[in-house]
Amino acid sequence: MKSSKDNKKDLLLDIKNISIEGFSDEIWHPIIKGVNLQLYRGEVLGLIGESGAGKSTLGLAAMGFVRTGCRFTSGSIIFNGKDLTKLSEKKKQQLWGTKLSYVAQSAAAAFNPAHRLINQTIESSLSHKLDTKETLQKDAVQLYKEMQLPNPDQIGERYPHQVSGGQLQRTMTAMAMSSKPDLIIFDEPTTALDVTTQVNVLATIRSIVKEHQTAAIYITHDLAVVAQMADRIQVLRYGDTVEVAKTSQMLKSPKEEYTKSLWAVRSIKKKEQKSKEIILRIENVSASYGSGPKVLQDININVPTGRTVAIVGESGSGKSTTARAITGLLPPTQGKVIFQERILPKKLSDRSKEDLRSIQMIYQSPDTSMNPRHTVREIIGRPLSFYHGINKEKNTNKVLELLHMIELDESFVDRLPEELSGGQKQRICIARALAAEPDLIICDEVTSALDQIVQEGILKLLLRLQHELKISYIFITHDIATVKAIADEVVVMHQGLVVEQGSKKDIFNPPHPEYTKLLLSSVPEMDPNWLNKVLEK
Amino acid sequence: MSKLHPIISTLLKRIGLGIISLFFVTLIIFSSVNLLPGDFVESVLGQTRTEESVKIFRKELGLDKPYHVRYVNWLTSAIQGDLGSTFSGRNATYANQPQQNTARSVSSLLKPRLFNTFFLAAMTAIIAIPLSLILGITAALFRNSIYDRTVNASALTTISMPEFFVAYILIIYLASINQFFPSLSNVTSSTPFFERIYLSVLPALTLTLVTVAHMMRMTRASIINLLSSPYIEMARLKGISKTQVIIKHALPNAWAPIANIIAFNLAYLIVGVVVVEVVFVYPGIGQLMVDSVIKRDIPVVQGCALVFAVTYILLNLIADVISIITNPRLLYPK
Numbered sequence: 092m093k094s095s096k097d098n099k100k101d102l103l104l105d106i107k108n109i110s111i112e113g114f115s116d117e118i119w120h121p122i123i124k125g126v127n128l129q130l131y132r133g134e135v136l137g138l139i140g141e142s143g144a145g146k147s148t149l150g151l152a153a154m155g156f157v158r159t160g161c162r163f164t165s166g167s168i169i170f171n172g173k174d175l176t177k178l179s180e181k182k183k184q185q186l187w188g189t190k191l192s193y194v195a196q197s198a199a200a201a202f203n204p205a206h207r208l209i210n211q212t213i214e215s216s217l218s219h220k221l222d223t224k225e226t227l228q229k230d231a232v233q234l235y236k237e238m239q240l241p242n243p244d245q246i247g248e249r250y251p252h253q254v255s256g257g258q259l260q261r262t263m264t265a266m267a268m269s270s271k272p273d274l275i276i277f278d279e280p281t282t283a284l285d286v287t288t289q290v291n292v293l294a295t296i297r298s299i300v301k302e303h304q305t306a307a308i309y310i311t312h313d314l315a316v317v318a319q320m321a322d323r324i325q326v327l328r329y330g331d332t333v334e335v336a337k338t339s340q341m342l343k344s345p346k347e348e349y350t351k352s353l354w355a356v357r358s359i360k361k362k363e364q365k366s367k368e369i370i371l372r373i374e375n376v377s378a379s380y381g382s383g384p385k386v387l388q389d390i391n392i393n394v395p396t397g398r399t400v401a402i403v404g405e406s407g408s409g410k411s412t413t414a415r416a417i418t419g420l421l422p423p424t425q426g427k428v429i430f431q432e433r434i435l436p437k438k439l440s441d442r443s444k445e446d447l448r449s450i451q452m453i454y455q456s457p458d459t460s461m462n463p464r465h466t467v468r469e470i471i472g473r474p475l476s477f478y479h480g481i482n483k484e485k486n487t488n489k490v491l492e493l494l495h496m497i498e499l500d501e502s503f504v505d506r507l508p509e510e511l512s513g514g515q516k517q518r519i520c521i522a523r524a525l526a527a528e529p530d531l532i533i534c535d536e537v538t539s540a541l542d543q544i545v546q547e548g549i550l551k552l553l554l555r556l557q558h559e560l561k562i563s564y565i566f567i568t569h570d571i572a573t574v575k576a577i578a579d580e581v582v583v584m585h586q587g588l589v590v591e592q593g594s595k596k597d598i599f600n601p602p603h604p605e606y607t608k609l610l611l612s613s614v615p616e617m618d619p620n621w622l623n624k625v626l627e628k
Numbered sequence: 629m630s631k632l633h634p635i636i637s638t639l640l641k642r643i644g645l646g647i648i649s650l651f652f653v654t655l656i657i658f659s660s661v662n663l664l665p666g667d668f669v670e671s672v673l674g675q676t677r678t679e680e681s682v683k684i685f686r687k688e689l690g691l692d693k694p695y696h697v698r699y700v701n702w703l704t705s706a707i708q709g710d711l712g713s714t715f716s717g718r719n720a721t722y723a724n725q726p727q728q729n730t731a732r733s734v735s736s737l738l739k740p741r742l743f744n745t746f747f748l749a750a751m752t753a754i755i756a757i758p759l760s761l762i763l764g765i766t767a768a769l770f771r772n773s774i775y776d777r778t779v780n781a782s783a784l785t786t787i788s789m790p791e792f793f794v795a796y797i798l799i800i801y802l803a804s805i806n807q808f809f810p811s812l813s814n815v816t817s818s819t820p821f822f823e824r825i826y827l828s829v830l831p832a833l834t835l836t837l838v839t840v841a842h843m844m845r846m847t848r849a850s851i852i853n854l855l856s857s858p859y860i861e862m863a864r865l866k867g868i869s870k871t872q873v874i875i876k877h878a879l880p881n882a883w884a885p886i887a888n889i890i891a892f893n894l895a896y897l898i899v900g901v902v903v904v905e906v907v908f909v910y911p912g913i914g915q916l917m918v919d920s921v922i923k924r925d926i927p928v929v930q931g932c933a934l935v936f937a938v939t940y941i942l943l944n945l946i947a948d949v950i951s952i953i954t955n956p957r958l959l960y961p962k
Binding site: 151154156158183184185186187188189192193195196197200201202203204205206214215218219249250252253266 | 857858859861862863864865866867868869872876877880881954955956957960
């Protein structure tokens with residue numbers, strides 16, 4: 092796959108100067124602004140960029156498809172010698188699911204919940220009458236085998252909700268391969284998966300694409316992933332191409348400033364510091380939702396004063412539940428939460444205003460954690476008047492001061508959340524937490540929904556605030572790079588248990604417990620040979 | 629319970645809940661009927677009543693007993709299928725001679741009326757349900773087109789007009805100006821089947837017009853609601869035609885809300901059509917109930933109300949079952 096074919100005859104897809112507009116707020120906005128893209132037979136092109144860069148729109152356009160509310164305005168998309176922008180819907184339907192296939196981001200949402208997997212796998216081939224049902228089913232089972240799905244003979248009889256996310260994603264790749272297409276568009280196929288699951292899916296996708304000599308466009312925002320998958324990389328920003336180059340060349344010597352900045356995000360590395368004082372002690376805490384099984388099993392965590400403890404783990408490991416147990420949103424069934432040498436009441440309603448003030452939370456999605464009808468002034472002013480009883484006049488001064496702290500100017504005071512970018516919203520959420528003047532802030536995946544560059548800004552801000560205000564953080568994340576950037580101490584969680592706790596240096600250096608080893612080895616690295624190395628092990 | 633298939637245990641739970649709600653409904657029926665102003669005995673005996681005759685009449689009707697005893701008696705015999713006998717068949721002059729009693733049993737009074745109502749409801753449903761599904765699906769398919777707007781606008785128009793108005797318009801055009809159908813639908817138990825259909829055309833058509841809008845709009849909305857799902861986009865990118873996408877990918881996931889709105893409308897066809905019955909002089913159960921309320925014939929009113937309650941609960945139960953069996957998450961657990 093890593094052999095690139097520059098032979099002109101093998102050009103499969105040639106997108107020339109394509110422009111796409113989207114309709115919103117009663118006017119047409121440009122989404123893609125005259126992008127060129129070439130793809131040769133059997134080649135994998137990585138398409139990267141931040142959210143809103145137009146990656147998915149361009150990926151879909153490569154199939155001649157635009158979403159409702161979007162339109163092609165100029166340019167051409169030549170696939171196998173035919174201009175897809177000029178083809179009728181009927182003609183395009185004949186290509187879709189036969190020569191052109193699509194693998195969507197969230198397999199759980201992209202499979203129809205009402206039909207069995209095997210029927211969905213062969214549906215396009217069957218409806219285009221490529222072969223008989225029996226042969227197609229046999230082929231599908233063969234593909235399931237190649238994708239290393241468990242019980243390939245029977246798994247097709249299941250419904251989407253009956254298999255795991257990683258298996259679904261592999262089934263979807265099998266579905267895309269069913270018609271033996273010339274080109275597959277992979278639209279962030281592993282973004283919704285845990286890192287340990289991602290490795291296997293990446294490996295199977297890569298081998299099946301290579302095996303069948305299928306050309307692919309691989310869309311992702313994760314550089315390390317694209318480094319494993321692509322022969323060439325095209326960087327997009329604001330609907331325009333920033334730079335195109337072979338993978339090795341792009342990684343070694345990116346030309347454009349923007350590309351360099353994408354690469355640079357992973358470079359923040361905080362020097363770990365120790366502290367003797369402990370601000371929060373979680374002792375033998377267990378918790379469960381309703382009468383369900385224990386989500387937390389007898390966990391112990393210490394948080395040193397003025398330091399950052401990162402809690403890492405995959406989805407379902409109990410990270411967020413730990414935060415809920417600390418704040419009292421989910422009263423622990425047993426164990427103690429000791430804050431500043433005092434046992435905190437288990438239930439939120441039993442805690443004093445002072446207890447509430449001293450522990451604040453920042454959430455993953457700033458969109459849903461702010462009231463969309465409140466202005467920034469009201470959002471930040473609320474904790475000021477609630478905890479400190481500050482009146483309106485002084486309130487404004489204090490709000491401005493807080494805005495200044497989070498590096499926003501006074502023009503933001505009267506804006507509504509919808510008038511802010513993702514990073515600005517998260518900054519406002521930080522200011523809201525700061526307004527209470529807390530001693531401990533729990534950050535629950537605060538950077539996960541943000542682009543890499545914005546992430547960097549938020550992390551730097553949090554570090555600066557810690558330095559100036561001596562706040563302690565509990566930083567919940569699934570992203571190892573973030574942990575490296577911000578943590579002093581690390582707690583590894585798995586299935587409601589604390590696997591390991593220690594200083595950053597101890598955790599990231601061997602020897603590791605089994606699970607930590609698996610977790611760390613699964614995190615993609617920028618080295619294009621990383622996946623090969625992992626698989627060899 | 630844990631050994632049972634989850635569907636069966638869910639079903640049993642629903643049926644249990646249905647029985648419990650039915651019990652509460654009987655309480656409400658009984659107490660509200662007894663709260664009705666006026667007294668059957670005094671109104672029947674009129675000016676000529678004596679204290680003696682009132683007492684005897686009351687005793688004979690069982691009205692001398694306290695409320696809770698009467699409730700328990702009514703409930704226990706209702707469970708056994710006996711809804712009691714009517715008040716109004718009796719005559720004050722026979723009050724002293726119970727052996728001359730001309731009272732009919734409530735069940736014998738209800739049965740033919742109920743049959744008529746079910747007949748009309750079934751006839752309407754056979755026209756209205758397929759019609760609204762087809763209109764809803766096609767409107768979703770061609771959404772925002774002229775076709776969609778026309779269907780929506782006309783459906784809204786018919787639902788915005790009072791039922792009796794729709795009925796009179798139909799009478800004017802289909803019975804009076806063009807004499808296709810009779811304007812009176814006074815069927816009897818001896819009316820032959822096809823004659824019965826012919827007589828019921830206009831009321832069925834009226835009811836179709838007033839129920840189609842609801843069901844059609846719900847079908848359209850449930851399908852359109854699903855069209856933004858990623859799996860619909862996926863299906864289109866698999867080269868499936870738009871019609872197939874709607875029928876094979878959207879509709880199977882839209883049954884639950886559609887079944888609910890259909891059940892709701894069917895229930896309406898049975899319990900809420902008294903106005904249409906009056907206009908066409910159709911001898912249905914709605915008319916019977918209204919007449920009985922006027923006559924203060926308590927056992928009949930209670931009987932009708934009970935039949936309505938059972939219908940509602942049964943239809944909703946069926947809608948629940950449909951939403952369960954069309955949901956693979958419930959049908960095939962992990």
